[in-house]
Every structure is written in C-alpha cells, then in structure tokens.
Amino acid sequence: MSKTNLLDAHCQAILQEYKDKLPVFQDAETNILALLKHTLKEAGIHLASVESRIKTEDSLCGKLERKGSKYKSLADITDILGVRLITYYIDDVDKVATAIERLFDVDWENSIDKRKIHDIDSFGYVSLHYVCSTEGFPFRFEIQMRTVLQHAWANLDHDTGYKSGVEIPKRYLRSMSRLAGMLELIDEEFSKIRSELTDYRRKVQKLVASGNLDEVPLDLDSFRSFLELDPFRQINKKIAAVNQAEIQEVSLLPYLAVFKGIGCKTLGDIHNIINDSFEGAYQIACYQMGLTDLDIVSSSVGPQNLCIAYILKRGWGKGGVRYFFDLLNGKEKSNEIVAEMIVEQAKEMPFMNLQ
Amino acid sequence: MKTKVTKEEGQIIVAFTGRLDTPAAQEANPVINPLLDEADKTIILDCKEMSYISSSGLRIFLTLRKAAEDKGGKIIIQNINDDIRSVFMMTGFLNLFEIR
Numbered sequence: 334m335s336k337t338n339l340l341d342a343h344c345q346a347i348l349q350e351y352k353d354k355l356p357v358f359q360d361a362e363t364n365i366l367a368l369l370k371h372t373l374k375e376a377g378i379h380l381a382s383v384e385s386r387i388k389t390e391d392s393l394c395g396k397l398e399r400k401g402s403k404y405k406s407l408a409d410i411t412d413i414l415g416v417r418l419i420t421y422y423i424d425d426v427d428k429v430a431t432a433i434e435r436l437f438d439v440d441w442e443n444s445i446d447k448r449k450i451h452d453i454d455s456f457g458y459v460s461l462h463y464v465c466s467t468e469g470f471p472f473r474f475e476i477q478m479r480t481v482l483q484h485a486w487a488n489l490d491h492d493t494g495y496k497s498g499v500e501i502p503k504r505y506l507r508s509m510s511r512l513a514g515m516l517e518l519i520d521e522e523f524s525k526i527r528s529e530l531t532d533y534r535r536k537v538q539k540l541v542a543s544g545n546l547d548e549v550p551l552d553l554d555s556f557r558s559f560l561e562l563d564p565f566r567q568i569n570k571k572i573a574a575v576n577q578a579e580i581q582e583v584s585l586l587p588y589l590a591v592f593k594g595i596g597c598k599t600l601g602d603i604h605n606i607i608n609d610s611f612e613g614a615y616q617i618a619c620y621q622m623g624l625t626d627l628d629i630v631s632s633s634v635g636p637q638n639l640c641i642a643y644i645l646k647r648g649w650g651k652g653g654v655r656y657f658f659d660l661l662n663g664k665e666k667s668n669e670i671v672a673e674m675i676v677e678q679a680k681e682m683p684f685m686n687l688q
Numbered sequence: 689m690k691t692k693v694t695k696e697e698g699q700i701i702v703a704f705t706g707r708l709d710t711p712a713a714q715e716a717n718p719v720i721n722p723l724l725d726e727a728d729k730t731i732i733l734d735c736k737e738m739s740y741i742s743s744s745g746l747r748i749f750l751t752l753r754k755a756a757e758d759k760g761g762k763i764i765i766q767n768i769n770d771d772i773r774s775v776f777m778m779t780g781f782l783n784l785f786e787i788r
Contacts, residue, residue, distance in 0.1 A: 581781075627778070
C-alpha cells in the first residue's frame with residue numbers, strides 16, 4: 334500500500350497542494366540560492382558548500398502521517414524548501430546569519446539557535462536554523478547554517494541512529510560527548526588561528542609599507558606583502574633593457590624557499606641582496622644575453638641573477654649555484670651543468686674581480 | 689624545421705627537429721594552436737632534435753604553458769641540449785617548466 338493511501342482527507346489536501354505548488358518551490362529554490370550565493374560572495378564569506386533540496390513527496394507523506402493534524406495547510410510546514418550553508422569557520426556562521434537576517438524575514442518564533450539550547454550534560458554539536466520568508470514567495474523555508482565540523486557531526490550523529498536529546502546507552506554517552514566537545518574546540522581553535530593570522534598579516538603589511546624590513550621575519554605572508562611592492566622591478570627592467578626585451582610576469586613565490594635557503598631571515602636581508610648584488614645581476618644578464626637576440630625574459634630573471642651574483646660574490650662557487658638551482662627547480666643533474674657554465678662565465682665579469 | 693605531433697595514452701608528444709627560429713615558429717603555429725584546446729592533458733615537448741630556440745620559439749612554449757595552467761594540464765620539456773637549457777636559464781624561464 335502506498336504511503337499516500339494511509340493519509341486522511343485533510344492530509345491528502347495538503348499533499349495535493351504540495352503537488353500543485355511544486356513549480357513555485359522550484360522557482361523559489363533557484364532564486365533564493367542565486368541571491369544567497371551572490372550576497373555571501375560580495376560579503377567575502379567563503380562557503381565550503383551550499384546545498385538545497387525540496388522535500389520529496391515520500392518524505393512529506395511520512396511527515397503528514399506522523400503529525401499531519403498539526404498543520405492547517407501546506408504553508409504551516411516550514412521545511413518543504415530547505416537550504417544548507419556550510420562554512421569553514423565558526424565565526425562565519427554568525428556572519429552568514431546576519432546576511433540572512435538582512436535578506437529575508439526571519440520567523441524568530443520558529444527559528445532555533447540549537448547552539449544555545451544545549452544542556453550541560455547533553456551531547457551533540459549542532460547548528461543554527463532559521464525559518465524565513467521572502468516577498469513574492471507565499472511559503473516559509475528553512476536555512477541551516479553550520480560549519481564543516483558541525484556538518485560532519487550531524488552526519489555521524491544521524492548515522493548512529495541517536496538524535497540529540499534522545500537517551501543513549503550510558504557507555505556511549507561519554508565518548509559521544511567527548512567527541513562533540515573536541516569538534517567544538519577544533520572549530521573555535523580554527524577561528525582563533527584565523528584571527529591571529531589576520532592580525533599578523535596586518536602587522537607585517539604595516540612594517541613592509543613603512544620600510545622597516547629588518548624587523549619583518551621572512552615567511553610566506555611577509556614575502557607576499559613584499560612582492561606586492563614589486564621589489565625586483567628595477568633589476569628586471571634593467572636586464573630587459575639589455576635587449577629591449579618584453580617582461581613576462583610570473584609568480585615569484587618559489588623564491589621564498591630560495592631566499593630562505595641562502596640564509597635570509599628577514600625581508601631586510603633580501604633588500605640587502607637587491608642593493609649589494611644589483612650590479613652583479615646586471616653584469617650576468619649583459620654577458621649572457623648581450624650577444625643574443627632574445628627579446629623576452631620572465632620576471633624571475635631579476636631575482637635569479639641577484640641570487641647567483643650574491644652566491645658567487647660570497648665565494649660559494651659552483652656548489653652554491655647548483656644549490657640555488659636545486660632550491661628553485663628541484664634536485665636535477667642538469668643543475669650541475671648550468672652551475673658549471675655560470676661559474677665559468679662569471680670569471681670574466683667585473684663584479685667578481687673587484688677587491 | 690619540422691614539428692611532429694603524436695598522441696598516445698592521454699598524452700601528446702610534440703617533436704621539434706632543427707632550428708626553432710622566428711620563421712620556423714610561424715610555421716609551427718598552425719600545428720601548435722590546435723593543441724591549446726587539448727591543454728588539459730600532458731603535453732611533452734621533445735627537443736631531442738632541436739638545435740636552436742629563439743624568442744619566438746620561447747613564446748610558443750609559454751603559450752602552451754599558459755593554456756595548460758588554465759586548463760589543469762601539464763607541459764614537460766624533454767631532451768634539451770645544453771645550449772637550449774642555457775637560453776631557458778638566461779631568460780629566467782628554467783624554473784617555469786618541468787624539464788627532464
């Protein structure tokens with residue numbers, strides 16, 4: 334016997350209304366999702382995923398069978414259309430909630446912040462649910478907001494067969510509570526780390542902008558900020574001018590490992606290499622490219638020649654140049670050949686022969 | 689200058705023979721351009737028989753690299769001689785390609 338046949342006349346009427354209005358729900362789903370995605374993107378909130386679903390006929394029958402008398406009409410069922418927004422960070426759940434409060438009318442009486450209704454001895458790690466409505470759509474809909482970890486919990490929780498608040502065998506209760514607590518702690522720690530990193534980045538950006546480079550430790554964040562100042566522009570332009578070459582911009586992030594590898598501890602150390610090895614870097618380019626008609630270089634050529642000039646000037650020789658290429662290209666036999674060639678060429682360059 | 693394209697098991701091998709100078713690069717373009725649509729695959733640029741590369745030749749390699757970057761493919765350069773390796777090095781392009 335189909336589930337539909339088990340329903341009384343009142344529930345049958347609700348079910349028929351659902352069938353009639355299905356296209357309205359489908360339109361609303363498309364529009365609401367588009368609006369949410371656009372708004373959250375504009376607000377700079379990155380979501381792990383956005384999910385939505387319209388309750389299936391089967392699922393609605395089940396609901397009506399269990400508690401159909403509770404609903405006067407289809408409009409009383411708030412979860413026919415459901416949207417789930419999954420964030421990476423716990424702080425972003427509140428940001429998403431604020432955005433939703435601005436976009437839609439929130440039915441506060443039926444919305445639950447399950448995060449706040451936890452008993453001290455209950456287990457679970459739950460999310461924020463809003464029941465919303467919007468102009469032009471005559472039904473309410475539900476939006477769930479949760480982090481990736483809350484989502485993981487919800488799925489695991491569902492899989493165990495025990496819903497929060499339902500009594501579970503005591504021997505499992507402690508383990509489940511510990512796990513929920515751990516997830517909550519991890520979510521909070523992730524957010525804390527993100528805040529601290531943001532503070533650190535701001536501090537580094539200020540130091541870089543103010544020119545206090547000796548005080549800025551060399552790491553990925555500081556190197557990125559440094560690259561925004563285009564520190565190799567001058568040497569690249571000078572090298573390109575040798576053959577009136579076009580400069581192809583490429584990522585210089587691989588040079589972070591190189592500068593660290595040759596002993597740079599702060600951005601000030603890189604700055605010093607630029608100043609002290611500028612002439613040497615230029616001489617290498619003149620020697621290598623001067624007699625060619627090569628009219629294209631990458632923006633990597635400047636830092637490359639600076640590092641080579643620095644290494645040779647410090648007397649690290651072929652081994653040092655090879656090490657540089659190992660850091661840049663990965664360990665390869667051919668790095669030895671290139672290093673040998675450069676050391677040979679450098680013998681004739683003025684910067685190597687200055688006292 | 690000859691440019692020969694062979695396709696096998698999800699990868700494309702482009703073999704260059706002779707000097708890849710400006711006129712040769714112009715000749716090679718009609719062979720290379722259709723490969724830009726297939727830059728989601730691994731494209732191997734075999735330089736075993738290549739004796740010289742000019743800026744125009746480098747630009748062909750860079751165009752392929754850009755397409756591979758956009759489409760999630762991979763460009764591998766193989767069998768380059770020391771002179772060509774030196775051109776890649778002095779122009780700062782050595783670390784942009786997987787060279788083997």
